[in-house]
Amino acid sequence: MSIRMEAPVCLIENREDGTLQVNPVAASILSSIEQPVVVVGIVGMYRTGKSYLMNKLAKAHRGFELGATVESKTKGIWMWCVPHPTKESHTLVLLDTEGLGDVKKGDKRNDLNIFCLSVILSSALVYNSKGTIDEDAIEKLRFVSELADFIKVKSKDNEDEEDEFSRHFPIFIWAVRDFILKLESDGKKITEDDYLESALAPQKTKVVQNPKRVEERNHCRGCIRMYFKNRKCFVFDPPSGRSDVLQRMDEVSEKEISPTFLAQAEKFCTYIYENSEVKYLDQIHEATGKMLGELATLYTNAIMSSKATSMENVVMSISQIENEAAVREATEHYEKMMKERGRFPTETDKEFTDLSIECEKEALQIFMKKSFKDSELSFQKQYMENMELKKHEFSEMNKMKSLKYCEELLRKHSKDHEEAIRQGLYCTPGGYQKFQEDMGQIVERYNKEPGKGLQAESALQDFIMTKETLKISIMKADKTLTEQQKKDEENKSCRKMEELEKKIKELKLSQESKKAEDEKRTADMNCTAMLEKKWSENVMLQEKLNLVMQAKEREQGLYTSQGFYEEADMYCQQLKDLKGEAENLKETSWVDSAVDMFCGIAQFFSWQGAVVAGVVRTAHGFFKKKA
Template identity: 45%
Template sequence: MASDKHMPGPVCLIENTDTQLVVNPEALKILSAITQPVVVVAIVGLYRTGKSYLMNKLAGQKKGFSLGSTVQSHTKGIWMWCVPHPKKQNYTLVLLDTKGLGDEEKGDNQNDSWIFALAILLSSTFVYNSMGTINHQAMDELRYVTELTDKIRAKSSPDANEVEDSADFVSFFPDFVWTLRDISLKLEELDGQPTSADEYLQNSLKLKKVPSPKYENFNLPRLCIRKFFPKKKCFIFDRPTNQKKLGQLETMHDDELDPEFVQQTADFCSYIFTNSNVKTLSGDIQVNGSRLETLVLTYVDAISSGDLPCMENAILALAQIENSAAVKKAIAHYDQQMGEKVELPTETLQELVDLHMASEKEAIEIFMKNSFKDVDHLFQKELAAQLQKRCNDFYKENMKASSDRCSALLKDIFHSLEEDIKQRVYSKPGGYHLLMQTVNELKKKYLQEPRKGIQCNV
């Protein structure tokens, strides 16, 4: 899929099979074709809480992600829909919808926590969707956030037991948006003062200051949200329609829904479109589709092998792939330039050196443009070694081409002289003088021939 074309609908990116996480090759193929920077919005929450409706709205469609109006949900895991960004030209909006979290049919929550962690790692904006107010139950459902330090590593450390500082996580964690659904709360009634949704969220994240095991459990998820997510936002949604019609949302028009809900949804979409940033890595490296593909593979491979997904390792893996590709691209450009400009043999060695240096300079510029995080300049050194080898090969080829050209010319030009000698044309009085005269004329003819190269006097 070209980056400027629509996907007809979502595809499963990572399937949760209850025993392992499996990446869908077709989804990776779609990502690999996206050359534009990507804004990645992931949504997480219990199934049948209206997550997919919001994601379909972000995609500009009524249908797409399954709304999960029935207990039996679609393939569990992470589903992906890539669409042109509606507000930012030449950017792609990647929507990730998690399926099956909290499914009572499953006995093991281990993979759910991995899906949650992957949604954090892959997104630039992370949406947590829940029903009703922010109460003890809502926080309990957000328990996965308290496990993140056990599921993710920011740095590759020789000491696997090293405790990482929260600042390490904040450096790559996405923005946090909490969407509260089907809520009848009147914000202006909180503490008798006018209160916004964001202020309600901040108030809900306040910690209990009295030390006790009970309050530690109360504080932990709130503390994690406060520490890990650099930017937090809250949206509150009324019930879209009456209970009986909730299963018909895909076919209902906006004028059939509660006007407040329609406006709240529009405000949410506008905020996401305007404020969600491009997915970036350490060092302000923008992520495009192919880089997101590498992140998906690196993280899922780490989980499958029993390791913790590590942001630093992911960046190193990405650098390995892209720097290797940058070397190949630079070498290909060098080969093309030399192939087009060099005609062997060259008249002088300096002519070949000048052509090499010009092509080498362009190749290095291409490498620098396409590489990043080249630790200790290893790939640049590899490029330099390959360019030097090619230069040496051109020198040898130039020598051989010159030698072959000169040999062929000498054979062609002096062929008649050899025949005359065989016929004893010069075996007569004055023959030696005639021979020398003929040789000098043939030498002159040889020397007048162009492009003999650096072996012409040998």
């Protein structure tokens, strides 16, 4: 269900002492959002009009406080959740950040913390600046070159950390406000994107320049190019030439604002709606609002600990929470659906099995959709344990209800029969014949009763067997029967007892066979679902990797054309490593590994070797189909 907040709330509070803390109210709002989220954050120097653009994205005239004085109005990071305008069943989360470079604050580390959180929480990051993209504007983005000191992708030391950023960082959108220059270069018209790429191109040192200063600025440019593989630029005319209008942007009508500016803002919003991706926890698993709240809390706590924030550790912490929830919710769904849809006792084994399969398939879909990074299949094993337990509980309940109902029917139909036994009415000449007739009528009336369930035959056999000893006693005492007749009847009774015992054995064998079939079906279902998920994740990783390689090839070409051969060689090595990774993704060794783990689960349940062999056949059949 979509959520639309009436007004923004502070997500991450920036306290007077410079510490950051997630606001419980905002966290609670996010926890109620089970939809995937598209997170758009905006950063930039204070008093540059960031909040206005965010209000436009929310399709609201007012919301984020604009501020009409030289003071920065936004403290910390504020959040506004609205239904996504173009992506159905998605929520757009807007993050308006405290302005950077506030002279009253004078705390660069605090600015860096805000900037870091904006980067790692967003799926699209807007950098808002005024004037032009010149050396001063790039200098104000120095935070980018410091990110590697505070953010780590892997939990262990990794020489390619900075190279990894491009896989996880948001798209980067530079919004240049109050832009009054012509978009031209060497007398030719250029696009906004050309303007940005030209400004971010490495600069060669001139004789009169400070080489160290140029090197620092080139390092900042290089970081932006390396970390943010997708970049976009928008330039905006001044909204108005009147200062009183600029000071009341959240109050004035659009008639008082420049039509050109409004068209540019509309173009900006359309691009954001159409091109901002869902926020991913890693490269393939979409984040819901609930997960975003967990991300915000974990990242904020990590940054406040003054240690480098490991994205891998944060994601693994969330996967633990989500996998536990996946097991719980899938189990609860199975139990709820069995209770709602089941009419117990079921008439046949097939009716119960079909119901269980239907509910189990739905539960498995819930588990597979919600769980992630279950590399050892430990949570799938836990889920399967829960399913086995719940199926057994429902199966036993189904049998017990059937048995109780059958016993009640037998008591009802044998009431007169039992009274005759108590009164000794069968212990008379001809009593044996009467006993047989009465038993026949009881069985006939019992068999006509509907809805007896699985234990109908078993309960009847038990009832008949309890009467056999009494039946023989009555037969032996009946003086109307000859000795030969008694002997014949006794032989008949023995044969009937043997037949009943044979039926009971057959019933037991049938139940064991059905149990084995159920185990095989469960194994096939879970194994196929696991392989489908791993396969689709592998395909998605390959697609994402191809996009990263395309971006690296562009950067390598740029540095080569500009004569920066050392940087070009660096990208060449990165491409080589990525191509090797891409080749590994095409290999199928993961299938054998996954099947081995799943066979271990099958053995844990003490399933027969035929089931384990069936899992292997399922895996090979799956792979052949995909290949």
